[in-house]
Amino acid sequence: MLSIRATMSRHLLHVAFLLLSAAYFVNSEQKLEWWQTSTIYQVYPRSFKDSNGDGVGDLKGIEQMADYFKEIGIGAVWLSPIFKSPMADFGYDISDYRQIDPVFGTLDDFKSLARKLKSLGIKLILDFVPNHSSDEHEWFKRSVKREKPYDDFYVWKDAKGFDQETGKPIPPNNWISVFNINPAWTWNEERRQFYLHEFLNKQPDLNYRNEDLKKEMQEILTFWLSNGVDGFRVDAVPFLVEENSFKDEAYVDETKAKNMYANLIHTETMDQPETFEVIRSWRKLMDNFTETHKTERKVMLTEAYTELKKTMWYYGNKSHPISHITLNFELITKITPQTDAISILRTVDSWLKNMPEGMWVNWVIGNHDNPRVAKRFGAEMTDAFNMLVTLLPGTAVTYYGEELGMEDVFVRWDQTKDPAGIVLGKDKYLTVSRDTCRSPMQWSDKISAGFSTSKGTWLPVNPNYWQLNVENQRKADRSHLKTYKHLMQARQTATIQKGQYHGYNQGDGVFIFTRTLVGEPSFVVIMNLNTEIFKPDLSKIEIPGSPKKLSVYTSSLNAIQKRGDVVMVSDRDFEIRPKASLVLTSQTIKAEPLTKSSSNRLASFASQSSIVMIACHLISRFALF
Numbered sequence: 158m159l160s161i162r163a164t165m166s167r168h169l170l171h172v173a174f175l176l177l178s179a180a181y182f183v184n185s186e187q188k189l190e191w192w193q194t195s196t197i198y199q200v201y202p203r204s205f206k207d208s209n210g211d212g213v214g215d216l217k218g219i220e221q222m223a224d225y226f227k228e229i230g231i232g233a234v235w236l237s238p239i240f241k242s243p244m245a246d247f248g249y250d251i252s253d254y255r256q257i258d259p260v261f262g263t264l265d266d267f268k269s270l271a272r273k274l275k276s277l278g279i280k281l282i283l284d285f286v287p288n289h290s291s292d293e294h295e296w297f298k299r300s301v302k303r304e305k306p307y308d309d310f311y312v313w314k315d316a317k318g319f320d321q322e323t324g325k326p327i328p329p330n331n332w333i334s335v336f337n338i339n340p341a342w343t344w345n346e347e348r349r350q351f352y353l354h355e356f357l358n359k360q361p362d363l364n365y366r367n368e369d370l371k372k373e374m375q376e377i378l379t380f381w382l383s384n385g386v387d388g389f390r391v392d393a394v395p396f397l398v399e400e401n402s403f404k405d406e407a408y409v410d411e412t413k414a415k416n417m418y419a420n421l422i423h424t425e426t427m428d429q430p431e432t433f434e435v436i437r438s439w440r441k442l443m444d445n446f447t448e449t450h451k452t453e454r455k456v457m458l459t460e461a462y463t464e465l466k467k468t469m470w471y472y473g474n475k476s477h478p479i480s481h482i483t484l485n486f487e488l489i490t491k492i493t494p495q496t497d498a499i500s501i502l503r504t505v506d507s508w509l510k511n512m513p514e515g516m517w518v519n520w521v522i523g524n525h526d527n528p529r530v531a532k533r534f535g536a537e538m539t540d541a542f543n544m545l546v547t548l549l550p551g552t553a554v555t556y557y558g559e560e561l562g563m564e565d566v567f568v569r570w571d572q573t574k575d576p577a578g579i580v581l582g583k584d585k586y587l588t589v590s591r592d593t594c595r596s597p598m599q600w601s602d603k604i605s606a607g608f609s610t611s612k613g614t615w616l617p618v619n620p621n622y623w624q625l626n627v628e629n630q631r632k633a634d635r636s637h638l639k640t641y642k643h644l645m646q647a648r649q650t651a652t653i654q655k656g657q658y659h660g661y662n663q664g665d666g667v668f669i670f671t672r673t674l675v676g677e678p679s680f681v682v683i684m685n686l687n688t689e690i691f692k693p694d695l696s697k698i699e700i701p702g703s704p705k706k707l708s709v710y711t712s713s714l715n716a717i718q719k720r721g722d723v724v725m726v727s728d729r730d731f732e733i734r735p736k737a738s739l740v741l742t743s744q745t746i747k748a749e750p751l752t753k754s755s756s757n758r759l760a761s762f763a764s765q766s767s768i769v770m771i772a773c774h775l776i777s778r779f780a781l782f
Contacts, residue, residue: 181509181518181550183655185674191280192388192456192481193517194654195232196553196645201525202239202261203247204597204616205557207609214597214608216262220270222600225627226279229560229638230645233280235390237525239267243293245359246576249392250291254377271385280387282456287374288393289360297361301348306369312353312362314342314403326351331405331415332426336577339416355396355426357576365398365435375442382446388456390484391439394471395463397432400425428467436471437479458482462490465511472516482519482552488545489527494534498662498686505549505660505670518551523559529594532565540640540713541684541738547644548672548682548740550658558598560641561630566596566619574616592616599626634751635714643711643720647740652677661698667691673701678744681707685733693733695726700743708746713738721748
């Protein structure tokens, strides 16, 4: 009886989520900005393309491969930090905001890349790191010496006291850095004060209660806008301003380790009211630049890893807008390999329902701080999650290599570079190391995957490069890359740009969503999360015009269906393989011709088959004598 009740309750829960699924649409008359229709492609410059054979990617390398962005349908390229830096955190510790680090090239190289991208119709977005600088920045050196106006550019505090036995200064409070450095304060003997660092001790926090600093940062933004930048991804925004009483943060659990960042409730160090004022001033500056210089809209994307309600604060509202896009990490933080279809439905709906009115949705499934899709969900789910992030309403963000299904690389302790891993030591570094998702781009089966002419690269190339690479996937009849290109083509349709979204689940393991627009072809996306074959019931999916058949627009590599195949809506025997995914459409899609290599293989096979048949015929005749 209990089992029956549980089953009924579960069924009712499924039905409830079907009914509650958000309906999201854009006014079909609305003119969309470039950043609303684009896919933004994140390039980790050290790992994209090495032009000079030193084993490290650079700006010239990115320029050499710029046509690839056009080939796959990318609208904007976002570069992780390229500013001058001692590289304690690989560019997220900036020593000069107006200079390019020599490892990546020169300012002229940057301008050349910007011109190349512009000639291809591709926008350029820079990673802006405002929470902290490097301790090797001139501002910090002068702040240590209390030189005006830099004396107050950083967050300095007196010691709480001095240890009676050792004489060592006691930190101002119990704050711990995001990298689990305890305390988040470092004593400077020359200045005789502590400075705050929410991340590495090589990354002192800037003081946004200082008007001179705020002016400097605005001038830096203007400098790069004047040099052809189309927008900024703003790093670590929740940490910009701290609560000015500097009191201790409460513990999540008093009985657990008190030297772990995760055991603190970060009410004093994150999401302060002044933070939003700072970011709003940058948005205003960018909007004014757009109006003054008559350019296309300059866009601001903010990185805010915080709870959902607070993440939405970074959008602002219609009357007081802040970010154009506050990056959506829900698919990274909430979706796991154990996640069922209902959870995906709920995660998508929660973002859509919580987003402030009039703001623009976006989806991120991977980046330089998280394991790759193939690591988190399995290689066979690569296409499914690319379908999810690119065909949901709004802006899609792709991390380099996800279009190929690149996988995390194993990095030995002696090869590790990521400070987040080094802090934890040899036994634990792999639990948090971000090196594994930053391996060099896999262009070909040549030396170092075509990334570099050098056998030695800054991080190891994944050993699967000999078969998983751009060149191979271009030549194949079906590949992750070709599926991705189809998805980029779909993103150019009015239906994907402005159509309604409806989400469904069929059982625990199948997530389905539709994109529909009156007068335009409809799309149906099916993700089978099951480890078993599933028979979706398409008759229960609402599609305008109630078409009797649908064409396969594109499919995952592990799907039996391929582009151009026809699926009858009423077919109860329609099956989808385990972990497979499909994009169906109400328009007619022609099957793609086989590549030359495949045609040759088939011709060879046919020729061999004919020879075998003749030989068998002769053998059978001679056998009669």
